[in-house]
Amino acid sequence: MPRTSDGDGTPVPQRLLAAATRLFAEQGYDRTSVQEIVEAAGVTKGALYHYFGSKDDLLHEVYARVLRLQQERLDTFADADEPVDKRLRDAAADVVVTTIENLDDASIFFRSMHHLSPEKNKQVRAERRRYHERFRALIEEGQQAGVFTKETPADLVVDYHFGSVHHLSTWYRPDGPLSPQELADHLADLLLRALRP
Amino acid sequence: MPRTSDGDGTPVPQRLLAAATRLFAEQGYDRTSVQEIVEAAGVTKGALYHYFGSKDDLLHEVYARVLRLQQERLDTFADADEPVDKRLRDAAADVVVTTIENLDDASIFFRSMHHLSPEKNKQVRAERRRYHERFRALIEEGQQAGVFTKETPADLVVDYHFGSVHHLSTWYRPDGPLSPQELADHLADLLLRALRP
DNA sequence: GGCGCCAGACTAACCAGTCGGTATGCCCGA
DNA sequence: TCGGGCATACCGACTGGTTAGTCTGGCGCC
Secondary structure, rough: OOEEEEOOOOOOHHHHHHHEEEEEEEEHHOOOOOOHHHHHHHOHHHHHHHHHHHHHHHOOOOOOOHHHHHHHHHHHHOOOOOOOOHHHHHHHHHHHHHHHOOHHHHHHHOOOOOHHHHHHHHHHHHHHHHHHHHHHHHHHHHHHOOOOOOOOOHHHHHHHHHHHHEEEEEOOOOOOOOOHHHHHHHHHHHHHHHHHH | OOOEOOOOOEEEEHHHHHHHHHHHHHHHOOOOHHHHHHHOOOOOOOHHHHHHHOOHHHHHHHHHHHHHHHHHHHHHHHOOOOOHHOOOOOOHHHHHHHHHOOOOHHHHHOOOOOHHHHHHHHHHHHHHHHHHHHHHHHHHHHHHHOOOOOOHHHHHHHHHHHHHHHHHHHHHOOOOOOOOOHHHHHHHHHHHHHHHH
């Protein structure tokens, strides 16, 4: 009964995406063969190339999914009806929690950018920039309002914080002493303290 | 006259290392063929395998060089005869400058760890940990002395800062408005402000 | 009877590492 | 001072294995 799914109920494209995400995170993009992916998803190459144009395409889909999710969440927090320092704090903490919940995505995101074709890379960078700008705007708003110090350019602060978020996939261990939320609170504290006038 | 160097004066092993560093940073480890490396260095495979055991070995050498340099510099700053907040500030700013001066090394470092053989990976991690501990000790010393807040565990602060340093290779552009030193000062400021009690 | 969905053999390209061979300088005995 | 043995430094063709992507065909639903 071949009809976009079998065995378990999830559709083939999603199974492929899930398998690819896990394998890319574990072994890296180049070290993962298309053969491995299709075996992990319980299908064959025919299926993969039916739904995706190339291996590169598969990677691009992973990026698209992550970007969409993060942007949505940021918008939610940034648009909330709260004082700017609370909005920033919530957004900063949320991105940490979300990243931890999708650690595979995160390690792929930063480690495999250069495997995307130039045009897809450009596209991802553009979306990434939008995200960055939104976050920066939040900080600038606080700086104008006098809630945050103006000593450090907002751009730098954003990169400082996201550097640490990016780094999470390198050192965070689920069996560590801190829950994702506790960790997120700490990191958000660091950011907010660094912004204190 | 083949005798460890020719054309320019630099010895062949160093030429190979330099070529490999550049290419690994530009294209990633897997995307760089041994053939490309030897061509960039102006030799052939015979030469490469004469000096290095494997492609993996070459990568390991890059890591060894970076680790040695960073550890040396950290030790210098941490052992200085200065108050703890100045020592931390200097160390934190120096690692930024050094990283910018060797951006290729930095992007390889975090992007290609998983390409090292398991045992070499372990070795690199161990050395990395030593570095981390030294830095953490500095922060803990300040916390004990009451110069830094104890609100955030020292470990976390270290990862927070190095996350941003790591991230540098992603967004830093030499033609940007800030000199490496200015940027380093800003990032060190952020760290110190986040640690203010 | 056609179309979406997929299987799996096949191909053309590439790549790390090997290996037999060559060239050069150095040491040491005669 | 000569020469021959030996080590170091390197060359480049070759091999065995792997890989992304193609293509032909078949199965079942509408």
